Amino acid sequence: METEQFQQVRRFNRVVTGRIGVLSDNYLGSGRPLGEARLLFEIGRDGANVRDLRERLSLDSGYLSRLLRSLERQGLATSQRASGDARVRRVALTPKGRKEWNALDRRSQDLAVSLLAPLGERQRERLLAAMEEVERLMRASSVTIEPVDPGSVDARRCIEAYFRELEERFEAGFDPARSTSADPGELVPPAGLFIIARLDGQPVGCGALKVNGRRVGEIKRMWVAPSARGMGIAQRLLEALEKHAVEIGLDVLQLDTNRSLNEARALYARNGYAEIPPYNTNPYAHHWYEKRGLKRQNSPESKRIGGRP
Amino acid sequence: METEQFQQVRRFNRVVTGRIGVLSDNYLGSGRPLGEARLLFEIGRDGANVRDLRERLSLDSGYLSRLLRSLERQGLATSQRASGDARVRRVALTPKGRKEWNALDRRSQDLAVSLLAPLGERQRERLLAAMEEVERLMRASSVTIEPVDPGSVDARRCIEAYFRELEERFEAGFDPARSTSADPGELVPPAGLFIIARLDGQPVGCGALKVNGRRVGEIKRMWVAPSARGMGIAQRLLEALEKHAVEIGLDVLQLDTNRSLNEARALYARNGYAEIPPYNTNPYAHHWYEKRGLKRQNSPESKRIGGRP
DNA sequence: TCCATTACCTGACTATAGTCAGATAAATGA
DNA sequence: TCATTTATCTGACTATAGTCAGGTAATGGA
Numbered sequence: 001m002e003t004e005q006f007q008q009v010r011r012f013n014r015v016v017t018g019r020i021g022v023l024s025d026n027y028l029g030s031g032r033p034l035g036e037a038r039l040l041f042e043i044g045r046d047g048a049n050v051r052d053l054r055e056r057l058s059l060d061s062g063y064l065s066r067l068l069r070s071l072e073r074q075g076l077a078t079s080q081r082a083s084g085d086a087r088v089r090r091v092a093l094t095p096k097g098r099k100e101w102n103a104l105d106r107r108s109q110d111l112a113v114s115l116l117a118p119l120g121e122r123q124r125e126r127l128l129a130a131m132e133e134v135e136r137l138m139r140a141s142s143v144t145i146e147p148v149d150p151g152s153v154d155a156r157r158c159i160e161a162y163f164r165e166l167e168e169r170f171e172a173g174f175d176p177a178r179s180t181s182a183d184p185g186e187l188v189p190p191a192g193l194f195i196i197a198r199l200d201g202q203p204v205g206c207g208a209l210k211v212n213g214r215r216v217g218e219i220k221r222m223w224v225a226p227s228a229r230g231m232g233i234a235q236r237l238l239e240a241l242e243k244h245a246v247e248i249g250l251d252v253l254q255l256d257t258n259r260s261l262n263e264a265r266a267l268y269a270r271n272g273y274a275e276i277p278p279y280n281t282n283p284y285a286h287h288w289y290e291k292r293g294l295k296r297q298n299s300p301e302s303k304r305i306g307g308r309p
Numbered sequence: 310m311e312t313e314q315f316q317q318v319r320r321f322n323r324v325v326t327g328r329i330g331v332l333s334d335n336y337l338g339s340g341r342p343l344g345e346a347r348l349l350f351e352i353g354r355d356g357a358n359v360r361d362l363r364e365r366l367s368l369d370s371g372y373l374s375r376l377l378r379s380l381e382r383q384g385l386a387t388s389q390r391a392s393g394d395a396r397v398r399r400v401a402l403t404p405k406g407r408k409e410w411n412a413l414d415r416r417s418q419d420l421a422v423s424l425l426a427p428l429g430e431r432q433r434e435r436l437l438a439a440m441e442e443v444e445r446l447m448r449a450s451s452v453t454i455e456p457v458d459p460g461s462v463d464a465r466r467c468i469e470a471y472f473r474e475l476e477e478r479f480e481a482g483f484d485p486a487r488s489t490s491a492d493p494g495e496l497v498p499p500a501g502l503f504i505i506a507r508l509d510g511q512p513v514g515c516g517a518l519k520v521n522g523r524r525v526g527e528i529k530r531m532w533v534a535p536s537a538r539g540m541g542i543a544q545r546l547l548e549a550l551e552k553h554a555v556e557i558g559l560d561v562l563q564l565d566t567n568r569s570l571n572e573a574r575a576l577y578a579r580n581g582y583a584e585i586p587p588y589n590t591n592p593y594a595h596h597w598y599e600k601r602g603l604k605r606q607n608s609p610e611s612k613r614i615g616g617r618p
Numbered sequence: 619t620c621c622a623t624t625a626c627c628t629g630a631c632t633a634t635a636g637t638c639a640g641a642t643a644a645a646t647g648a
Numbered sequence: 649t650c651a652t653t654t655a656t657c658t659g660a661c662t663a664t665a666g667t668c669a670g671g672t673a674a675t676g677g678a
Contacts, residue, residue, distance in 0.1 A: 005421070005425060005433070005437055006418055006421035006422070006425075008437050008440055008441060009420070009421035009424055009425065009437070009440065010417055010418075010420075010421055011444060012440040012441070012443065012444045013329055013417075013420065013421075015444045015447055015448060016325055016329070016443065016444065016447065017326070017329060019447050019450075019451055020322055020325070020326060033663080033664060033665085034664080034665090035664075035665065035666095049625095050625075050626070051624090051625065051626090054625090054626095059665095059666085060665095060666060060667065060668085061625075061626065061627080062626090062627075062628075062629090062666090062667075062668080062669095063665075063666055063667080064626090065626065065627055065628080066627090066628090069627090081674095085624090085625085085674080085675075086625095086673080086674055086675085087624060087625045087626070087673070087674045087675065088624090088625060088626080088674095089625080089626070108319055108322075109315055109319075111318070111319075111322070112314070112315035112318035112319055112322075113315070114450075115318055115447065115450050116314060116315075116318065116450070117450075118449075118450045118451075118452065118453075118545070119446065119449065119450050119541065120541055120544060120545075123446055123449065123450075123541050124314070126442060126446060127442070127443065127446040127447070127450070128314055128317050128318070130439045130440075130442035130443045130446065131317055131318065131321040131439075131443055132317060132321070133435060133436070133439035134321065134325065134436065134439045134440055134443055135320060135321045135324045135325065137428065137432055137435060137436040137439065138324055138325065138328050138424065138436070139324060140427075140428065140432065141328075141423075141424050141425070141426075141427045141428050141436070142328055142427075143427065144427075232428065232429055232432055235429060236427070236429075342633080342634060342635085343634080343635090344634075344635065344636095358655095359655075359656070360654090360655065360656090363655090363656095368636090369635095369636060369637065369638085370655075370656065370657080371636085371637075371638080371639095371656090371657075371658075371659090372635075372636055372637080373656090374656065374657050374658080375657090375658090378657090390644095394644080394645070394654090394655085395643085395644055395645085395655095396643070396644045396645065396654060396655045396656070397644095397654090397655060397656080398655080398656070
């Protein structure tokens with residue numbers, strides 16, 4: 001990465017926070033302290049549980065409690081025990097509070113208007129397109145990848161979603177029991193690995209590495225949530241698995257895949273996997289791939305290549 | 310403008326402030342109160358005048374004074390009378406302060422790194438390009454256009470810059486005295502108009518309207534600072550002048566221009582100006598343009614078109 | 619059934635940010 | 649030269665934001 005690139009990010013940072021900051025101070029500076037305004041806005045039209053508010057705004061519970069009391073004193077919100085769990089409180093806006101909420105919402109709309117209004121049609125379109133791209137890629141860059149226990153809740157949730165999707169996409173449906181298995185025990189370090197990708201804390205993808213021989217590993221369970229596709233997550237999962245494979249001394253990676261998973265096949269082809277004859281009897285597999293010479297290619301010096309555009 | 314567009318802006322706002330905000334809290338949350346950190350950073354490697362700091366950070370003078378005192382107590386900065394004007398104080402960082410400054414600078418670098426590092430080469434390039442576009446267009450949208458007295462300091466500065474540029478670009482140089490004049494008196498409402506474009510308070514362009522007959526006006530002094538080109542400012546200046554022309558009842562606009570000003574000619578052509586025979590004897594003019602039927606075209610209902618891409 | 623946990627609240631703090639009304643000294647313009 | 653303006657400082661405030669240590673009641677699992 002070049003210095004020039006960092007400069008660009010910093011310039012962006014400055015301009016954007018300058019422009020959005022000023023206007024969004026205003027958006028929240030509604031004659032009401034920032035904390036209260038944020039809270040009021042976060043409660044929303046439909047109300048919310050105090051617990052969720054605390055997490056979303058990451059506020060100290062005492063502080064939040066006091067803020068809520070203040071809103072209640074001003075007649076903007078009311079709270080009562082949540083049905084189901086009497087420990088949690090549910091807050092809702094009063095009609096007066098809803099009016100304030102609308103005012104805040106309008107302010108945030110005004111920001112958008114004041115940003116777009118001075119521009120011509122063409123510039124406006126370009127700004128919006130660029131904003132969408134920045135937003136998408138910044139979200140992509142906030143995706144984290146980490147190893148987890150394949151038996152953990154998040155991992156199991158990913159695998160279930162993965163199986164459900166296979167069931168849907170394979171012409172003949174999918175029954176995990178008939179597929180070549182990957183026992184959770186095989187996907188635990190140091191031999192194997194199970195990793196998941198998270199976006200804002202939520203799991204949005206997974207991948208696994210299984211060791212099949214002294215120098216041969218197998219890629220399994222590669223999946224990305226439909227909502228998170230096009231962010232280059234599969235590429236990063238694959239890279240992470242390859243990196244681990246190298247670390248534990250593997251030199252060859254194999255995998256099988258179904259003919260209806262086109263993106264997957266494109267991904268593997270892009271990353272140097274070559275099609276080989278069947279190495280197993282997985283009834284759902286139509287294509288088998290192999291990548292040799294991992295160590296050479298994934299040495300620390302080599303630069304990243306590719307990544308979904 | 311569509312609701313969908315506002316939604317995009319708001320989504321962008323949320324994601325960007327979420328991601329940059331968190332990291333830039335960190336960037337300034339250097340174990341030091343935000344105000345102090347901002348001030349320390351703003352003083353910069355080379356020091357600054359207290360007056361400028363006050364304006365840049367828009368702080369209350371008492372508050373700033375106290376913050377400075379605090380930095381001095383911590384041995385991070387020193388201040389002395391500015392040479393030249395003994396009222397103003399000049400603040401400079403001590404070696405220790407400079408070290409802190411570097412730490413802050415590094416943090417801001419880290420933000421850039423953490424944003425770019427998870428992305429692949431291709432995504433990184435796209436993010437940077439999109440950031441540049443957003444930055445450029447947000448700057449463009451913060452350009453304001455307002456009428457000023459043509460004799461004001463800012464107006465005169467623009468005109469001087471304009472003349473200097475003509476001098477440079479015309480094959481035969483440029484002498485204001487030989488050109489067809491526009492007396493400042495002619496560029497004052499209600500008859501004429503002189504407008505300037507500002508970016509961050511600084512004048513970056515101008516334009517004028519002169520009334521030549523009961524229904525005929527003339528566009529003069531159209532100029533945009535080289536540093537602010539490609540932001541659609543000329544287009545907006547022209548639109549503002551046309552709008553005023555309509556308001557004061559003009560129906561025809563004329564203008565002349567030199568053959569070396571290609572962007573200008575493209576601008577006029579794009580906006581419905583047609584080349585006509587010479588209507589004056591300006592020795593620097595090679596092309597004469599006219600736009601008829603202003604009232605019809607620039608009615609409040611009609612949408613903006615064009616704008617520099 | 620009981621005990622750890624969870625969700626929330628209260629009281630007692632502290633730190634940060636910011637405002638406002640003068641006071642002082644240098645510079646500026648008539 | 650003298651009144652005004654400018655740049656800064658000081659003292660005396662207030663508001664906001666946030667922390668922390670306990671307390672109470674409901675919940676859930678052993």
